[in-house]
Amino acid sequence: MIAGCCVLAVVVPIATVTAAPDLERIGALAVPARHPTALDASNYVAVPRAVVRARRSLVTEVRREPPALRAHVVAPGETLFSIAAHYGVTPQTLAYNNALADTAEVRPGQPLVVPPLDAAIHVVQDGETLAQVAARFNVDPDAVRALNRVAYEPADVTPGRVLLLPVPDGRYPGFRLRVSDAPRVFAPRLRWPTEGVVTQLFSPGHTGIDIAAPYGSPIVASDAGTVSAVGVRGPGGLAVCIYHDWGLETCDYHTSAVNVELGERVVAGQQIAAVGLTGVTSGPHVHWEARTNGVLVDPMTYAPDTTSVIRVGGATGHP
Numbered sequence: 001m002i003a004g005c006c007v008l009a010v011v012v013p014i015a016t017v018t019a020a021p022d023l024e025r026i027g028a029l030a031v032p033a034r035h036p037t038a039l040d041a042s043n044y045v046a047v048p049r050a051v052v053r054a055r056r057s058l059v060t061e062v063r064r065e066p067p068a069l070r071a072h073v074v075a076p077g078e079t080l081f082s083i084a085a086h087y088g089v090t091p092q093t094l095a096y097n098n099a100l101a102d103t104a105e106v107r108p109g110q111p112l113v114v115p116p117l118d119a120a121i122h123v124v125q126d127g128e129t130l131a132q133v134a135a136r137f138n139v140d141p142d143a144v145r146a147l148n149r150v151a152y153e154p155a156d157v158t159p160g161r162v163l164l165l166p167v168p169d170g171r172y173p174g175f176r177l178r179v180s181d182a183p184r185v186f187a188p189r190l191r192w193p194t195e196g197v198v199t200q201l202f203s204p205g206h207t208g209i210d211i212a213a214p215y216g217s218p219i220v221a222s223d224a225g226t227v228s229a230v231g232v233r234g235p236g237g238l239a240v241c242i243y244h245d246w247g248l249e250t251c252d253y254h255t256s257a258v259n260v261e262l263g264e265r266v267v268a269g270q271q272i273a274a275v276g277l278t279g280v281t282s283g284p285h286v287h288w289e290a291r292t293n294g295v296l297v298d299p300m301t302y303a304p305d306t307t308s309v310i311r312v313g314g315a316t317g318h319p
Contacts, residue, residue, distance in 0.1 A: 090170030176263025237279025
């Protein structure tokens with residue numbers, strides 16, 4: 001019996017494979033195969049699709065690069081003042097960004113970095129934020145973002161990135177520039193240091209012009225520049241001097257008080273002192289002097305064309 005079962009196990013599969021074509025024909029007769037039929041296009045129903053329309057033409061805006069820094073190599077005969085004038089920035093901007101404390105530190109062949117405007121150049125340190133850096137320079141953070149094309153924070157403000165912090169008029173907090181090297185270009189016309197009456201003009205015996213004004217009247221900077229001297233100067237009393245950016249040094253004598261410090265940056269029209277009676281004087285007035293390259297010149301050469309009143313011969317004192 002066992003032998004018979006083994007024979008059947010071998011013979012039956014062989015017979016099934018051999019008869020497979022016949023079995024397929026028999027199945028086709030029992031269950032007819034379905035043939036695919038072509039679909040009629042008229043049976044399709046159009047389904048409306050939602051259309052998104054832009055309100056205006058779509059344009060991918062490319063972010064502009066921030067203003068670039070410039071490099072300058074000092075040529076023989078150039079000064080901090082002449083280089084600043086060439087690039088349209090203040091001497092303080094050049095000095096601050098190149099770690100110069102004195103105008104005399106500029107030497108031929110020396111490389112200088114020049115920002116495109118009056119701004120501090122700052123390299124972001126690890127852990128710093130834009131707001132922290134802006135606060136250090138008393139600058140609006142939004143102004144820093146706009147100038148440096150900062151779109152995302154902190155992705156756009158990473159350690160090592162250079163930021164420009166705009167400082168109007170180059171007045172950097174706590175920075176003082178010593179002026180040992182005078183400007184070498186002539187100044188444009190200046191404004192009067194105070195409103196008053198011109199009582200004495202420049203002459204070989206009088207080194208400036210006298211402007212009589214009420215005691216305590218404001219004395220303003222005749223032009224933008226750097227405070228070059230503050231203190232008592234013999235018969236001239238309490239005085240303040242300014243090296244203007246474009247070539248002239250002016251001094252105001254007999255003041256009752258001074259509002260600025262040595263090396264401070266001042267702008268045209270900023271109050272720097274008050275009319276007084278210090279030194280040798282017969283009444284409250286300002287003795288206004290001007291020098292170019294250390295040589296006394298007539299301030300009227302640079303004074304505005306419109307003067308209040310000139311009364312020659314009514315001297316109010318001398319320095």
